[in-house]
Amino acid sequence: MRKNKIGLLTICGVLLVVLVALSLFPVLSVSRYDRMSADDYDFSIWTNDALRRGGSFGDTLSAAVGTVLNIYDTWQGTYSAVFLFSLQPGIWGHTWYPLTPVILITTLMAGLGYFLFVVCKRLLGGSKSMWLISWMIAVMLCVQFPRDASEAFFGITGVCIILFSLAYCCFGVDLRWIRH
Numbered sequence: 001m002r003k004n005k006i007g008l009l010t011i012c013g014v015l016l017v018v019l020v021a022l023s024l025f026p027v028l029s030v031s032r033y034d035r036m037s038a039d040d041y042d043f044s045i046w047t048n049d050a051l052r053r054g055g056s057f058g059d060t061l062s063a064a065v066g067t068v069l070n071i072y073d074t075w076q077g078t079y080s081a082v083f084l085f086s087l088q089p090g091i092w093g094h095t096w097y098p099l100t101p102v103i104l105i106t107t108l109m110a111g112l113g114y115f116l117f118v119v120c121k122r123l124l125g126g127s128k129s130m131w132l133i134s135w136m137i138a139v140m141l142c143v144q145f146p147r148d149a150s151e152a153f154f155g156i157t158g159v160c161i162i163l164f165s166l167a168y169c170c171f172g173v174d175l176r177w178i179r180h
Contacts, residue, residue, distance in 0.1 A: 007129065009129035009130060009133065012129070012133055013128075013129045013132035013133050016132070016137065017132065019136070020136045020139050020140055020143075027101060027105070028101060028102065028105075031098045031101040033098070034097055034100055039085065043067060043082060043088070044067075044086050044087075046066050047063040047086045048091040049063065050062070050063040051091055060087070060091070064087050067082055068082050068083050068086070084156070085156060088100065088156040089103065100153070101153040103156075105143060105153055108139070108142055108143070108166070108167060109139050111166055112142065113135050116131055116135045119134075
């Protein structure tokens, strides 16, 4: 009979999950003071208006597309990001904007988690514990040591382009072909 043993790597992984959860507490507790500013208003004015008029989900998405088309005609080429900017949590009211760090950190964690799962498990053939340890260390480094803490997760227009692009690339990368 095989006895279930909890290995050292599993214990380290679980401890890192607890450490990351505890380290997120101050970041997320400060988020209640997060407020919309500058571009948050500019990019979400049409979607907010659609919601205030009692518009449906489709009306809100249509307003987001309208914002993208307006930017296409007048400004720059960050169209997919502008679509996300216009759907930021503040469109439902100022009290919703503090969800921004939660959305951004969750996106970062999901993208890193999948990317490191592919690298650690599929490419390197490691254990789930090694993946968990790698993932938690990466999350800890990204969340606790950003270049500028005030802009890292508290403003959707400042970080959305980079963070969602990173997450998209992490989800899109599947390195199984390297093994063949």
